[in-house]
Amino acid sequence: MTDTVLGTAHDGHYGPYGGRFVPEALTHALDELESAFRAALDDPAFEQRLDSLQRNYTGRPSPLTEVTRFGEHCGGARILLKREDLNHTGSHKINNVLGQALLAQRMGKKRVIAETGAGQHGVATATAAALLDLECTVYMGEEDTRRQALNVARMRLLGAEVVPVTAGSQTLKDAINEAMRDWVSTVERTHYLLGTVTGPAPFPEIVRHFHSVIGTETREQVLDLVGRLPDAVAACVGGGSNAIGIFSAFLDDPTVQLRGYEAGGEGIDTGRHAARFAMGAPGVLHGARTYVMQDEWGQTVPSHSISAGLDYPGVGPEHAWLHDTKRAHYEPVSDDEAMQAFALLSRTEGIIPAIETAHALAGAMRLGRELGPDAVIVINLSGRGDKDVETAARYFGIDISDSPDVPAP
Amino acid sequence: MSAVAQAFSRAREENRAALVGYLPAGYPDLATSIRLIEAMVAAGVDVVEVGLPYSDPLMDGPVIAQAADRALSQGTTTDDVLEVAAASARTGAATVVMSYWNPIERFGLDRFADRLAAVGGSGVITPDLTPEEADAWQASTDARSLDRIFLVAPSSTPERIATVVSACSGFVYAASLMGVTGTRDSVSGDAEGLVARVRAETNLPVAVGLGVSHGDQAASIAGFADGVIVGSAFVRAVAQAPDNDAAVEAVGALAAELAAGVRRRSE
Numbered sequence: 001m002t003d004t005v006l007g008t009a010h011d012g013h014y015g016p017y018g019g020r021f022v023p024e025a026l027t028h029a030l031d032e033l034e035s036a037f038r039a040a041l042d043d044p045a046f047e048q049r050l051d052s053l054q055r056n057y058t059g060r061p062s063p064l065t066e067v068t069r070f071g072e073h074c075g076g077a078r079i080l081l082k083r084e085d086l087n088h089t090g091s092h093k094i095n096n097v098l099g100q101a102l103l104a105q106r107m108g109k110k111r112v113i114a115e116t117g118a119g120q121h122g123v124a125t126a127t128a129a130a131l132l133d134l135e136c137t138v139y140m141g142e143e144d145t146r147r148q149a150l151n152v153a154r155m156r157l158l159g160a161e162v163v164p165v166t167a168g169s170q171t172l173k174d175a176i177n178e179a180m181r182d183w184v185s186t187v188e189r190t191h192y193l194l195g196t197v198t199g200p201a202p203f204p205e206i207v208r209h210f211h212s213v214i215g216t217e218t219r220e221q222v223l224d225l226v227g228r229l230p231d232a233v234a235a236c237v238g239g240g241s242n243a244i245g246i247f248s249a250f251l252d253d254p255t256v257q258l259r260g261y262e263a264g265g266e267g268i269d270t271g272r273h274a275a276r277f278a279m280g281a282p283g284v285l286h287g288a289r290t291y292v293m294q295d296e297w298g299q300t301v302p303s304h305s306i307s308a309g310l311d312y313p314g315v316g317p318e319h320a321w322l323h324d325t326k327r328a329h330y331e332p333v334s335d336d337e338a339m340q341a342f343a344l345l346s347r348t349e350g351i352i353p354a355i356e357t358a359h360a361l362a363g364a365m366r367l368g369r370e371l372g373p374d375a376v377i378v379i380n381l382s383g384r385g386d387k388d389v390e391t392a393a394r395y396f397g398i399d400i401s402d403s404p405d406v407p408a409p
Numbered sequence: 410m411s412a413v414a415q416a417f418s419r420a421r422e423e424n425r426a427a428l429v430g431y432l433p434a435g436y437p438d439l440a441t442s443i444r445l446i447e448a449m450v451a452a453g454v455d456v457v458e459v460g461l462p463y464s465d466p467l468m469d470g471p472v473i474a475q476a477a478d479r480a481l482s483q484g485t486t487t488d489d490v491l492e493v494a495a496a497s498a499r500t501g502a503a504t505v506v507m508s509y510w511n512p513i514e515r516f517g518l519d520r521f522a523d524r525l526a527a528v529g530g531s532g533v534i535t536p537d538l539t540p541e542e543a544d545a546w547q548a549s550t551d552a553r554s555l556d557r558i559f560l561v562a563p564s565s566t567p568e569r570i571a572t573v574v575s576a577c578s579g580f581v582y583a584a585s586l587m588g589v590t591g592t593r594d595s596v597s598g599d600a601e602g603l604v605a606r607v608r609a610e611t612n613l614p615v616a617v618g619l620g621v622s623h624g625d626q627a628a629s630i631a632g633f634a635d636g637v638i639v640g641s642a643f644v645r646a647v648a649q650a651p652d653n654d655a656a657v658e659a660v661g662a663l664a665a666e667l668a669a670g671v672r673r674r675s676e
């Protein structure tokens with residue numbers, strides 16, 4: 001392990017975090033992936049192809065929207081939303097997926113597999129697989145297939161096979177276990193298209209790279225609009241890909257606070273949450289050393305969140321390092337706080353966010369009150385809430401069966 | 410010489426392969442898991458792998474994963490695993506613990522190595538720890554003369570094999586195929602070539618595991634390897650038994666069949 005500059009992976013490590021804790025059978029595939037990635041970075045044709053897809057397929061650059069009515073509820077701070085919800089397929093996930101799908105093609109792999117929690121990564125992967133004519137299998141915890149049923153249907157419409165995982169807590173963690181098992185057995189023709197900045201090296205670095213476009217665009221857009229850097233950048237943190245994507249452009253700007261919001265679930269004292277930083281401890285999960293929710297024996301403790309995409313007991317290793325070095329600050333946001341912010345943005349701005357994203361909105365409401373009306377805060381609006389309509393309707397007691405007379409939340 | 414090394418050299422003197430048997434601690438319950446190991450050793454297992462049940466066993470197929478779930482749901486802890494290892498060592502068989510990395514890290518590397526050495530354990534197999542991440546583990550195990558067993562796989566390049574075996578002691582665990590644990594009907598064609606590539610890099614004994622379930626397979630692996638590792642087939646025998654006594658009997662019978670296999674050494 002070498003010393004680590006902030007935000008830079010050395011040998012796949014971020015301080016003491018990251019690394020590769022995998023069955024030996026995967027070492028070769030990870031080496032191969034790393035070489036393919038480095039070669040792609042040096043290949044202008046790869047860059048061009050990705051850039052063209054981002055513009056003409058995804059719809060990048062995504063806009064930066066100022067939201068004054070919502071801002072009134074954030075202590076009057078100026079709130080700017082980075083609109084990843086407007087990307088094709090409805091979230092930031094497509095940025096990483098297109099990059100990795102092109103890498104898979106480069107490596108001559110005809111099949112991609114993915115894990116998914118909220119289903120957004122699965123949908124993005126199924127989409128790219130359709131576009132690039134790749135076979136696609138998506139693993140999804142059975143509980144998540146129920147709460148994100150719409151996305152299961154989308155994946156199947158796109159031609160992907162969706163495998164419900166019934167082991168363990170039937171959520172994202174178990175879907176990753178199953179995807180890894182598939183990958184060990186099929187690695188010669190299969191690329192594991194991992195959906196967030198977790199997992200063994202080089203995944204955290206690759207996924208971050210493909211999401212750094214969020215930060216790069218945001219920095220330019222804020223400077224254009226406000227004429228200065230923001231005071232804070234906020235994002236929700238499941239594995240941490242949308243957060244690292246937007247943070248990455250501001251790491252070297254000490255005046256910009258970086259705030260990550262993890263799922264506080266039913267409250268961190270109830271044990272039913274996904275607050276890795278608040279309640280976890282360093283350990284190894286899914287191939288990397290990072291903060292992990294675990295018991296005294298090192299067994300993973302199941303997480304809980306109303307949002308499937310934040311319902312994960314580990315977190316990306318770079319976030320672990322940003323946390324320890326205090327460059328970024330992480331706080332839990334409860335299910336209830338997130339749902340209030342979800343409703344508020346919907347009704348003040350006409351934007352229905354993903355429930356994952358609503359955690360960042362709730363966090364920014366706190367932060368705005370702390371920083372005051374002169375502050376400029378950018379929130380990464382990582383996804384839209386179409387997939388969550390049923391969960392939200394249930395939460396707010398809205399009858400969506402066939403009643404024409406729908407009460408407001 | 411460690412107990413593991415002795416077991417392999419005894420087998421070599423007898424012109425046969427060593428039989429390595431895996432069972433998870435605490436499955437189907439703590440007391441029965443000890444009886445199962447005793448039965449395995451009585452029927453001819455030379456080296457016992459005591460499995461530490463882990464919540465996220467991503468190298469294991471459904472048979473072992475479900476056994477781990479059951480052991481954990483009954484509250485099996487690392488302390489219990491060490492108790493089973495102690496009982497295993499008391500049978501006289503060389504005893505190693507097989508564990509994913511996080512439970513060892515959480516327990517404390519030195520503390521785990523101390524405790525295992527104190528109960529007569531001989532080494533540790535770590536399927537998700539690679540030599541690159543194992544500096545501290547090397548020191549902890551060396552200080553207590555515990556064997557440190559890493560895995561090689563059919564996809565491992567010659568350079569990679571050289572790196573892995575130089576960090577190993579006791580024996581080298583050769584995964585016979587690209588996949589997770591679970592029984593297979595035949596021995597993967599990759600295994601023999603892998604063993605040859607490992608032999609080019611080390612004089613350590615090489616044992617082959619993953620997918621072995623019956624005597625004929627054991628005999629064919631014994632034709633080219635120093636050891637035959639069997640796990641899922643033992644666990645399945647327990648899972649399919651109507652009660653604990655039948656499980657003990659089934660494990661003993663399977664161990665006897667496999668022990669005859671490693672002595673047959675067919676080609």
Ligand SMILES: Cc1ncc(COP(=O)(O)O)c(C=O)c1O
Pocket residue numbers: 091092117118119120121195196197236237238239240241242243308309310354356357382383384
């Ligand atoms: C809209 C949205 N935001 C955030 C996340 C959380 O993932 P990450 O922390 O990697 O951005 C998800 C995951 O499914 C998501 O769908």
